Amino acid sequence: TKWVYSFGDGKAEGSAEDRNLLGGKGANLAEMSNLGLPVPPGFTITTELCTWYYDNGRKYPDELSDQVDDALEQIGKLVGATFGDTANPLLVSVRSGARASMPGMMDTVLNLGLNDETVGAMAKLSGDERFAMDSYRRFIQMYSDVVLGVDHYHFEEILEVYKEENDYTLDTDLSADDWKEIIQHYKAAVERELEQPFPQDVKDQLWGAISAVFGSWRNDRANTYRRLHNIPESWGTAVNVQAMVFGNMGDTSATGVAFTRDPSTGVKEFYGEFLINAQGEDVVAGIRTPQNLTKASREAAGATAPSMEEAMPEVFGQLVDIYKKLEGHYRDMQDIEFTVQQGKLWMLQTRNGKRTAKAALKIACDMVDEGLISSEEAVKRVDPASLDQLLHPTLDPDAERNVIASGLPASPGAASGAVVFTAEHAVECMQEGKKVILVRIETSPEDIHGMHAAQGILTTRGGMTSHAAVVARGMGRPCVSGAGTIRVDYAAKTFTVGGVTISEGDIITIDGGNGQVMQGEVPTLQPELSGDFGKLMEWADKARRMKVRTNAETPADAETARKFGAEGIGLCRTEHMFFEAERIVAVREMILADEHDKSARKAALDKILPMQRQDFTDLFEIMSGLPVTIRLLDPPLHEFLPQSDEEMEEVAAASGVDAAKLKQRAHELHEFNPMLGHRGCRLGISYPEIYEMQARAIFEASIAAAEKTGSPVTPEIMIPLVAMKQELDTLKARIVAIAGDVEKETGKKLSYLVGTMIELPRAALQANNIAETAEFFSFGTNDLTQTTYGISRDDAAMFLKTYTEQGLIEQDPFVSLDPDGVGELVKIGAERGRSTRADIKLGICGEHGGDPASVAFCETVGLDYVSCSPYRVPIARLAAAQAAL
Ligand code: ADP
Ligand code: MG
Ligand code: MG
Numbered sequence: 001t002k003w004v005y006s007f008g009d010g011k012a013e014g015s016a017e018d019r020n021l022l023g024g025k026g027a028n029l030a031e032m033s034n035l036g037l038p039v040p041p042g043f044t045i046t047t048e049l050c051t052w053y054y055d056n057g058r059k060y061p062d063e064l065s066d067q068v069d070d071a072l073e074q075i076g077k078l079v080g081a082t083f084g085d086t087a088n089p090l091l092v093s094v095r096s097g098a099r100a101s102m103p104g105m106m107d108t109v110l111n112l113g114l115n116d117e118t119v120g121a122m123a124k125l126s127g128d129e130r131f132a133m134d135s136y137r138r139f140i141q142m143y144s145d146v147v148l149g150v151d152h153y154h155f156e157e158i159l160e161v162y163k164e165e166n167d168y169t170l171d172t173d174l175s176a177d178d179w180k181e182i183i184q185h186y187k188a189a190v191e192r193e194l195e196q197p198f199p200q201d202v203k204d205q206l207w208g209a210i211s212a213v214f215g216s217w218r219n220d221r222a223n224t225y226r227r228l229h230n231i232p233e234s235w236g237t238a239v240n241v242q243a244m245v246f247g248n249m250g251d252t253s254a255t256g257v258a259f260t261r262d263p264s265t266g267v268k269e270f271y272g273e274f275l276i277n278a279q280g281e282d283v284v285a286g287i288r289t290p291q292n293l294t295k296a297s298r299e300a301a302g303a304t305a306p307s308m309e310e311a312m313p314e315v316f317g318q319l320v321d322i323y324k325k326l327e328g329h330y331r332d333m334q335d336i337e338f339t340v341q342q343g344k345l346w347m348l349q350t351r352n353g354k355r356t357a358k359a360a361l362k363i364a365c366d367m368v369d370e371g372l373i374s375s376e377e378a379v380k381r382v383d384p385a386s387l388d389q390l391l392h393p394t395l396d397p398d399a400e401r402n403v404i405a406s407g408l409p410a411s412p413g414a415a416s417g418a419v420v421f422t423a424e425h426a427v428e429c430m431q432e433g434k435k436v437i438l439v440r441i442e443t444s445p446e447d448i449h450g451m452h453a454a455q456g457i458l459t460t461r462g463g464m465t466s467h468a469a470v471v472a473r474g475m476g477r478p479c480v481s482g483a484g485t486i487r488v489d490y491a492a493k494t495f496t497v498g499g500v501t502i503s504e505g506d507i508i509t510i511d512g513g514n515g516q517v518m519q520g521e522v523p524t525l526q527p528e529l530s531g532d533f534g535k536l537m538e539w540a541d542k543a544r545r546m547k548v549r550t551n552a553e554t555p556a557d558a559e560t561a562r563k564f565g566a567e568g569i570g571l572c573r574t575e576h577m578f579f580e581a582e583r584i585v586a587v588r589e590m591i592l593a594d595e596h597d598k599s600a601r602k603a604a605l606d607k608i609l610p611m612q613r614q615d616f617t618d619l620f621e622i623m624s625g626l627p628v629t630i631r632l633l634d635p636p637l638h639e640f641l642p643q644s645d646e647e648m649e650e651v652a653a654a655s656g657v658d659a660a661k662l663k664q665r666a667h668e669l670h671e672f673n674p675m676l677g678h679r680g681c682r683l684g685i686s687y688p689e690i691y692e693m694q695a696r697a698i699f700e701a702s703i704a705a706a707e708k709t710g711s712p713v714t715p716e717i718m719i720p721l722v723a724m725k726q727e728l729d730t731l732k733a734r735i736v737a738i739a740g741d742v743e744k745e746t747g748k749k750l751s752y753l754v755g756t757m758i759e760l761p762r763a764a765l766q767a768n769n770i771a772e773t774a775e776f777f778s779f780g781t782n783d784l785t786q787t788t789y790g791i792s793r794d795d796a797a798m799f800l801k802t803y804t805e806q807g808l809i810e811q812d813p814f815v816s817l818d819p820d821g822v823g824e825l826v827k828i829g830a831e832r833g834r835s836t837r838a839d840i841k842l843g844i845c846g847e848h849g850g851d852p853a854s855v856a857f858c859e860t861v862g863l864d865y866v867s868c869s870p871y872r873v874p875i876a877r878l879a880a881a882q883a884a885l
Helices: 016-034 047-055 064-079 118-126 129-146 152-165 176-194 202-216 220-229 295-301 313-330 357-369 375-381 384-390 423-431 445-453 467-475 531-543 555-563 574-578 581-592 598-622 645-655 659-669 681-686 688-709 725-746 761-765 781-789 793-805 822-836 852-861 870-884
Strands: 004-008 042-045 092-098 109-112 237-243 254-259 271-276 334-341 344-352 403-406 408-411 414-420 436-440 456-459 479-481 487-489 494-497 500-503 507-511 516-519 547-551 569-573 628-631 716-719 753-758 776-779 841-844 865-868
Touching (some): 004 016, 004 064, 016 042, 016 237, 016 313, 042 092, 047 202, 047 237, 064 237, 109 129, 129 152, 129 176, 152 176, 202 237, 313 334, 357 375, 357 384, 357 531, 375 531, 384 852, 384 870, 414 423, 414 456, 423 445, 436 445, 445 467, 456 467, 456 507, 467 479, 479 507, 531 870, 547 870, 555 870, 569 574, 574 598, 581 598, 581 645, 581 659, 598 645, 645 659, 681 688, 681 725, 716 776, 725 753, 753 761, 753 822, 761 822, 781 793, 822 841, 822 852, 841 852, 852 865, 865 870
Parallel strands (some): 414 436, 456 479, 547 569, 569 628, 628 716, 753 776, 776 841, 841 865
Antiparallel strands (some): 004 042, 042 237, 092 109, 092 237, 254 334, 334 344, 403 516, 494 500, 507 516
């Protein structure tokens, strides 16, 4: 088997197409080589090897070591050096690279191949002893941390103490001799911690690093990241070994990162940061404040340190040419890493840049205007789930703001919450339902779960490309980074800035759009839905086949949904209309009425009828011209039962029935398993008056709304929890009779549909029979998931979490429709329904209707529409378009 693919010198064995095999980084290094860009030569060990490694008890196939030796030799030939040679040593980096980019998850080792002898050769060759020693101390620290498991703080402490003792502030203040001394301390620290010396054999170093990369594929951080981003474990990571280029060879050398467009706003401006005389991750690590790339951005930031454009105009020009070439080639915004070694530019990475939803929209729309991509491509580019970030409120610009500090606008959106200082605390607060802002000096991959739990993130160190900024943008969390005037005191659990002290638990607000940090909570405004958002939605609407409706019962929700482009109501849960304070007593009267006392129930229902009629009239008016599906009552009864004595008295007074008797009745109604109990159409069969009242309210409302708006209303009446045709027959007959009554009473002709939810496996299997009566189906995939799996959603959290953690399932089936089981039933239901009634209207109204993967599934089944909560309507519109393209 070929496990190793080389690149460099204007050619490569792989290309961008080989992402699955070579990982994202390896594939793009190959592609850049093929494009003739200056890429240090190297090779990639494939992701297949990673899989092999884990399948075989963390061992390697025999042929691997020869393949690696050959590839190393080839690198050596290209750069004119030999790995481990004491006169002219080749140094390499060992870099991980999964299929999907996993920032910060995998660990890279630089300057590998240095030891006590080769470091001397490097000093001689470069004529710069300081550079050689600087590289060696970096290597010892990185290798010890990543490969040997000696925590980096050991080294940081040594360096801090040394700097303090010698009155140095910056790393660049240290001389060759200083570094030599520090190296001695470093090596001693390693020996002390591990009881063996730092490895001097370069081959040992290489294989140690390769194994560390493969090993890191299954470390906790990587596991968490994969879980959050649904990346399967089976993909594996590749390892890239690449000749080192040095950004730390003095003032004509530098290292930097850049985005071809602004990843926060999407504005078409070359954007990034660099550091002179530095290496690798110095820029993102916040060790020194990085400098701007362009003169314009330096001026905009009011910075004094020269930009790259000013400090290295020639190299900057080459970089601009390259980024343009890359963006044109990939037809997408690129995130690039580069290093300048003594005035020569080297490209170390390119990938499609992560961006905020706002930037994704703008870039997609701009690239259509620029003729780089088609509008369909633009629709495909934007992650539907990310739209969520745009649909939520921003700070009211007119509201008073008590700005106490300001940092970089690292990830847009506004958030308020109580200050917490640790990721763990953030997670605890989230579990208690509290909103928090995570405040850190800087974040590291260990903080990811806390960042996820927080409403927003505030750091006092680090730039726009710092860990906090990159991860927050990916998660859609607002983030302000590098608010340098804030002093955090972790021990005291406070931070201070400009004389103000904020303690843990105090409320602050951050605005990730402009970098402001405010004391207290600041009111917010609704999002802007025109502009690029409107444009993309228009393209999406053109591309999609399925309609998108909303689940709504209140006028406010219905209005929001319509504003977001809902094309009707797919689910109006009438029981939600019953919870209002003024109604609940009448509802309780109705439920608690003696089983055989029809007139008592009727009396209670008569009180509810006008309220329901008004509810439906409002909805029909708001959705004028669009279909509205109303589901008849489906409450688990216990949700309505009075709990306290006080509530019981209230119902007793309203109904004139003795409280003790009511209590007795409530007791009778108690169910052991309400989810599978007396609910849905079963209630309608036992107490037909309830559905009759609702049907009447619907019909009368449809007449009233049609008169008011002048456009006809065709309500879709939906019967819940049907298991068999007979239930539907019985109830439909009653509804038809009520329709007849209303027509007679009003002299108006009614138009309406009667259909059913398909939310029990039996209903899906019996769909051909049920469709004889039902004029439409709506798949209620929440209940269908419960009843198919035989799990209750309310109790599932406890064990489903373990299931996901252990990898038994990839996704919570209540979040994303299980295509294999539940989906199979949906498919069967749809097919059998159509076999009886070819034009039967089919939709889905579970929470899944707003989940992009589930929407894609619905497209494959050929449903007519999906229905979801109002805020997810745009997400569903875009997801439906992507599913159709
Ligand atoms: P990550 O995936 O965390 O970005 P990388 O493998 O890209 O990790 O490397 C970390 C840093 O080291 C980056 O700044 C990268 O540009 C730098 N780097 C990697 N390989 C080399 C090399 N051969 N020469 C110089 N710098 C390198
Ligand atoms: Mg890294
Ligand atoms: Mg990188």
